[in-house]
Amino acid sequence: MSTYKYDYLIVGSGLFGAVYAYMAKQKGKKCLVIDRRSHTGGNIYCENVNGINVHKYGAHIFHTNDKGIWDFVNQFVEFNRYTNSPIANFKGELFNLPFNMNTFYQLWKVKTPEEARAKIAEQVKELGLSEPQNLEEQALSMVGGDIYQKLIKGYTEKQWGRAATDLPSFIIKRLPLRFTYDNNYFNDKYQGIPIGGYNKLTEGLLEGIEVKTACDFFEDRAYWSSLAEMTVYTGKIDEFYDYRFGELNxxxxxxxxxxxxxxxxxxxxxxxxxxxxxxxxxxxxxxxxxxxxxxxxxxxxxxxxxYALGKEPYYPINDEGNTELFRKYSALAVKEEKVIFGGRLAEYRYYDMHQVIGSALKSARETIV
Structure with missing residues (x-):
C-alpha cells in the first residue's frame, strides 16, 4: 500500500499537464495539479472582457490533421468553424497570407499561377544566390526580393531581435507558396476555436481533479515532491536542474x-x-x-x-549551442525514476497545441500503469 497522498503530482496546468492528469484520472489515479500562475490552462488561458474571450498570452488557433486528437478535444468543448486567414500590413498596403495567388496579384497584378511562378523565378535568378549563408539569403533564394522585403524581412527581424543576415538559414527551412486563391493559413483538415473559449477545454480536462494555483514548485520542491509517488514536470528543464549547465535561451x-x-x-x-x-x-x-x-x-x-528570468519563455531558440545544452539536461532527465518530463518547456521545443496534446497522450499511455 502506497504511503503517498497522491499517485501523481503534476507541475503545470497547461495542455500537457491537464491532458496527462485527465488520462491518469481515467486510469483511477489520484492527482494533484499545481501551477505557479493564478489560473489554470497555461498559455491558452482566456480572460472574459465585455463578453469577449481574450487570448491572454497570444492568439491560439487549434488545427490538426489527426482525427483522434480532434475527437479527443471535442469531448470537452465544441469547436467553431474559425479559419485562420491573416492579413499582412506593410506601410499601409494590405496582403493576404499565406503567400498565395491573392498575394501575388496584390504584389504584381499577375492573375495566373504561370505568371506568378515566372515572376518569382525571375527575381530569384537575378539574385544569383547558389549557397545561402544566412536567413536573408535563404529566403531570397526561395521567394525573391519583393516578397522577402515586404512580408518577411521586417517581421522576422522583429520576431528574433536580430538582423536577418545574422540569423541561421535553417530557421526558414521552407516558405510555402500556394498557387491558388486560398487564404486558409493552415492545410490541416480540422481547425477552429472552442466555443466559449479555451478555458472550457482546460476545465473539462481537469474536472474532478484537485488543482492548486499560485503554488510555485520551486519554493518548496521537497514538500511538493513528497506528496506523490511520481512527478510530472512541465516547466523549464534547466530550472529543474538549477541551471547547472547554464540557461537555455x-x-x-x-x-x-x-x-x-x-x-x-x-x-x-x-x-x-x-x-x-x-x-x-x-x-x-x-x-x-x-x-x-x-x-x-x-x-x-x-x-x-x-527573454530574461521573470519573463515568460515562449519560443525556444533551437540553435546549435542551445541544442547541445538541452542534450546535457535531457541526459539527466532520462535517468530520473520518479519524474516524467513533458511539454514545450521540459522538452525545449516549439509545440502547436495538437502536438503537445499528442505528446501528453503518448507519454500517458507509456507511463501510467
Whole structure:
C-alpha cells in the first residue's frame, strides 16, 4: 500500500499537464495539479472582457490533421468553424497570407499561377544566390526580393531581435507558396476555436481533479515532491536542474491589451505588421475568433522581446549551442525514476497545441500503469 497522498503530482496546468492528469484520472489515479500562475490552462488561458474571450498570452488557433486528437478535444468543448486567414500590413498596403495567388496579384497584378511562378523565378535568378549563408539569403533564394522585403524581412527581424543576415538559414527551412486563391493559413483538415473559449477545454480536462494555483514548485520542491509517488514536470528543464549547465535561451513576448468603444477595429482576427519600424508584430482582435457581435472590442498588440528570468519563455531558440545544452539536461532527465518530463518547456521545443496534446497522450499511455 502506497504511503503517498497522491499517485501523481503534476507541475503545470497547461495542455500537457491537464491532458496527462485527465488520462491518469481515467486510469483511477489520484492527482494533484499545481501551477505557479493564478489560473489554470497555461498559455491558452482566456480572460472574459465585455463578453469577449481574450487570448491572454497570444492568439491560439487549434488545427490538426489527426482525427483522434480532434475527437479527443471535442469531448470537452465544441469547436467553431474559425479559419485562420491573416492579413499582412506593410506601410499601409494590405496582403493576404499565406503567400498565395491573392498575394501575388496584390504584389504584381499577375492573375495566373504561370505568371506568378515566372515572376518569382525571375527575381530569384537575378539574385544569383547558389549557397545561402544566412536567413536573408535563404529566403531570397526561395521567394525573391519583393516578397522577402515586404512580408518577411521586417517581421522576422522583429520576431528574433536580430538582423536577418545574422540569423541561421535553417530557421526558414521552407516558405510555402500556394498557387491558388486560398487564404486558409493552415492545410490541416480540422481547425477552429472552442466555443466559449479555451478555458472550457482546460476545465473539462481537469474536472474532478484537485488543482492548486499560485503554488510555485520551486519554493518548496521537497514538500511538493513528497506528496506523490511520481512527478510530472512541465516547466523549464534547466530550472529543474538549477541551471547547472547554464540557461537555455528563449524569445519572449509582451502584450498590450486595449478595450475600444467601437464594434469592429480591423475586420480580421489577425493582422501582421511586417515593416521593421512598427515595434509590434501583429494586432489581434479577439472577438473575430468567435464571430462576436458585442458593441465593444478588445485588441492586443504583440511585441517580441528578449527573454530574461521573470519573463515568460515562449519560443525556444533551437540553435546549435542551445541544442547541445538541452542534450546535457535531457541526459539527466532520462535517468530520473520518479519524474516524467513533458511539454514545450521540459522538452525545449516549439509545440502547436495538437502536438503537445499528442505528446501528453503518448507519454500517458507509456507511463501510467
Amino acid at each position: 528563449y524569445r519572449s513576448l509582451d502584450f498590450e491589451h486595449a478595450i475600444l468603444e467601437i464594434e469592429n477595429y480591423q475586420g480580421n482576427a489577425v493582422v501582421n505588421y511586417t515593416e521593421r519600424e512598427v515595434p509590434y508584430t501583429r494586432i489581434i482582435e479577439h472577438k473575430h475568433f468567435e464571430f462576436g457581435t458585442q458593441p465593444t472590442t478588445v485588441i492586443t498588440k504583440e511585441y517580441p522581446s528578449e
